[in-house]
Amino acid sequence: MIKGGKGRLIDMAEVQEHNSPEKGVWVVIQGQVYDITSFINKHPGGDRIILKNAGKDVTDIYVPVHPSDAIAENLDPSQHLGQVDPSTVKEEAESEKDLSQRELKRRKALKNLPPIGTILNLDDFQRVAQTILTDQAWAYYSSAADDEITKHFNRSAYSRIWFKPRILRPVMEVDCSTELMGHDVSLPIYISPAAMAKLGHPDGEANLTKAAGEAQIVQGISANASVSLDETIANRKSDQALIYQLYVNKDRSASEKILAKIQKQPKGAFAAIMLTVDAPVMGNRESDMRAKGEEVQTGGDTEGGSSEGKGVGVAISGYIDPNIGWDIVSWYKQHCKLPLILKGVQTVDDVELAFKNGCQGVVLSNHGGRSLEYSRAPIDVLIELHQKRPDLLQKIDVLIDGGVRRGTDVLKALALGAKGVGLGRPFLYAQSGYGQEGASRAIQIMKDEIERGMRLLGITSLKQLTPEMIEILPPSFDPYLLHRQEERRREYVFEHEAATEE
Ligand code: HEM
Ligand SMILES: Cc1cc2nc3c(=O)[nH]c(=O)nc-3n(C[C@H](O)[C@H](O)[C@H](O)COP(=O)(O)O)c2cc1C
Known part of the structure; x- marks a missing residue:
């Protein structure tokens, strides 16, 4: 399943093809491509979340819930396939229309944080x-x-x-x-x-x-x-x-x-x-x-x-x-x-x-x-x-x-x-x-x-x-x-x- 050497540039389309246990499960995390087919059943967060995101760039989901050494601690170096070729990645301009009202409101609140000086107590x-x-x-x-x-x-x-x-x-x-x-x-x-x-x-x-x-x-x-x-x-x-x-x-x-x-x-x-x-x-x-x-x-x-x-x-x-x-x-x-x-x-x-x-x-x-x-x-x-x-x-x-x-x-x-x-x-x-x-x-x-x-x-x-x-x-x-x-x-x-x- 692993073709080419570590460090090779990989087309995003190739990553997307690897979207099931049968075809292999690849994901992109911070620009790097990993083959995690053999890890799905061992994943502490369960297999469902990985299968749902197989063949995708999972950086936004992955980063907030994993320590930075999670990959080094859990994957074999051979599972790092290379880097995704940036020219093949379509920037998915996030359309505001795709976001729920709730999410829009949340983002607005995050942008408009009350000045820290107005925070008077822990509540x-x-x-x-x-x-x-x-x-x-x-x-x-x-x-x-x-x-x-x-x-x-x-x-x-x-x-x-x-x-x-x-x-x-x-x-x-x-x-x-x-x-x-x-x-x-x-x-x-x-x-x-x-x-x-x-x-x-x-x-x-x-x-x-x-x-x-x-x-x-x-x-x-x-x-x-x-x-x-x-x-x-x-x-x-x-x-x-x-x-x-x-x-x-x-x-x-x-x-x-x-x-x-x-x-x-x-x-x-x-x-x-x-x-x-x-x-x-x-x-x-x-x-x-x-x-x-x-x-x-x-x-x-x-x-x-x-x-x-x-x-x-x-x-x-x-x-x-x-x-x-x-x-x-x-x-x-x-x-x-x-x-x-x-x-x-x-x-x-x-x-x-x-x-x-x-x-x-x-x-x-x-x-x-x-x-x-x-x-x-x-x-x-x-x-x-x-x-x-x-x-x-x-x-x-x-x-x-x-x-x-x-x-x-x-x-x-x-x-x-x-x-x-x-x-x-x-x-x-x-x-x-x-x-x-x-x-x-x-x-x-x-x-x-x-x-x-x-x-x-x-x-x-x-x-x-x-x-x-x-x-x-x-x-x-x-x-x-x-x-x-x-x-x-x-x-x-x-x-x-x-x-x-x-
Ligand atoms: C690349 C290989 C991966 C490794 C080595 C890995 C490892 C881990 C580890 C060790 C934990 C437990 C966290 C802790 O103890 O602090 C965890 C939890 C979790 N992982 Fe991963 N993971 C990988 C891929 C993924 C992917 C691709 C996703 C989602 C697309 C994902 C989503 C999650 C989530 C959401 C949790 C937290 C529990 C939950 O909400 O269900 N992980 N993972
Ligand atoms: C989100 C969250 C995660 C926590 N994680 C751990 C943990 O990993 N290990 C642990 O011993 N306690 C954990 N705790 C418990 C805290 O150490 C602590 O006992 C508790 O938060 C004290 O109550 P307080 O939130 O009212 O101050 C966690 C608490 C929260 C709220």
């Missing part, structure tokens, strides 16, 4: 993101399990904690720097590892790496990042600390290879490994599935299940081993010397087990409400930990993420003993549209809010935050409040859409 980034992201990207970022109750409750659970500020204390100078996994950081927040930042912006995770480096905060690198590890290392400042997030692969040697690669990086590049344990199978994220507009096969969440039509989340997670137990910690220790943080711990008992098994940290997290619907809000788990086993907060580093949107949320978690607070979606939204500038502004907004909160609380250093400075109201669940939040968000989107109409 503003989300509102803008909803107007500028493709349906697929918005669904992937915003979706959560089942009815998305957990996602909303993660956030509103913070509202049962109130402050008891002290007065008449000099607060001109405040210092919100701290230490996270042995590294000095300027703020107690970090970027939670979240996949596929390129769905929101062409530079993807690079925006976050650069912004985190400038601000001296830690970035969690998702196992499913759309920027390759090598590029991330290249984007990192020489003294910048990252955390690598790992899912244990059914093929253990693949995970071992990644751990070996992480440990070969410059000393200090990785502060720790975050092993995510709250998603042995993917949560049921229906908006993510709907955005694909394809029929979904039911059944078989694990071995042998089909990922057809199930959305980005399921497509990229098929390799995760659902069959791991606590002995995974000793497996890890055999292969990696970096501190281990278990991400997705949701009970006091499991914090204790993490400590007893020799983990250095835990992240209290329910995956931003994307895994088990009705899993408790992480801040509620922290409250329970603080009340029942405050000793554990001294023995193991407790981090937390999920629903954190304000500087005051961060101060509440720290007052209860958390060492660091992660934010996931806000950074994905902030870099969509605004790129690195958006990520930097999101960090600055959090810094301003944390510093202002500290001053108003009457403290000048994070060490002065104590449980005595907060009051915890009894748990309550107010579906009406959740509903109002959703409505307010939608109202804004309609306003913004109206504003971008001519």
Whole structure:
């Protein structure tokens, strides 16, 4: 099937002829022609999407969802056939008539981004993101399990904690720097590892790496990042600390290879490994599935299940081993010397087990409400930990993420003993549209809010935050409040859409 040598110029018409498994499946990616016939059945994103696009230039679909080393890691060099002859490619001038009203509106909103100075808080980034992201990207970022109750409750659970500020204390100078996994950081927040930042912006995770480096905060690198590890290392400042997030692969040697690669990086590049344990199978994220507009096969969440039509989340997670137990910690220790943080711990008992098994940290997290619907809000788990086993907060580093949107949320978690607070979606939204500038502004907004909160609380250093400075109201669940939040968000989107109409 492969004719001619690598580097030969290939007529686009020849590519187009290779549009089925029988005739061979060729695609063009960034001007290069690949024969992926033998790869179709191994493709982590499923065979359907490839068959639908066989014989075409797939650059626009391919680039946002693949790390730049995906081809080198998965294809044999012989599958690179050569370069497409540019003189044979018909520029498909995109006719506005071919675009849906929705897509036209989206593009207009992207061109008319509100000036970044009008973005006052993290919710503003989300509102803008909803107007500028493709349906697929918005669904992937915003979706959560089942009815998305957990996602909303993660956030509103913070509202049962109130402050008891002290007065008449000099607060001109405040210092919100701290230490996270042995590294000095300027703020107690970090970027939670979240996949596929390129769905929101062409530079993807690079925006976050650069912004985190400038601000001296830690970035969690998702196992499913759309920027390759090598590029991330290249984007990192020489003294910048990252955390690598790992899912244990059914093929253990693949995970071992990644751990070996992480440990070969410059000393200090990785502060720790975050092993995510709250998603042995993917949560049921229906908006993510709907955005694909394809029929979904039911059944078989694990071995042998089909990922057809199930959305980005399921497509990229098929390799995760659902069959791991606590002995995974000793497996890890055999292969990696970096501190281990278990991400997705949701009970006091499991914090204790993490400590007893020799983990250095835990992240209290329910995956931003994307895994088990009705899993408790992480801040509620922290409250329970603080009340029942405050000793554990001294023995193991407790981090937390999920629903954190304000500087005051961060101060509440720290007052209860958390060492660091992660934010996931806000950074994905902030870099969509605004790129690195958006990520930097999101960090600055959090810094301003944390510093202002500290001053108003009457403290000048994070060490002065104590449980005595907060009051915890009894748990309550107010579906009406959740509903109002959703409505307010939608109202804004309609306003913004109206504003971008001519
Ligand atoms: C050229 C060879 C290809 C390789 C080596 C490859 C590799 C991969 C890998 C490794 C993933 C998982 C992403 C991750 O873990 O971060 C993935 C997902 C995905 N791939 Fe590919 N891929 C190839 C071609 C294509 C083509 C031609 C298309 C579409 C025309 C495509 C569309 C997708 C999509 C959309 C996903 C995300 C999951 C989804 O939405 O279903 N891929 N691919
Ligand atoms: C779009 C998206 C992708 C994510 N990808 C990952 C991932 O690859 N690995 C992981 O451990 N957690 C992942 N998470 C979960 C985040 O690390 C984090 O726990 C969650 O986003 C925190 O909630 P928040 O979005 O309310 O801040 C993802 C979250 C989102 C929203």
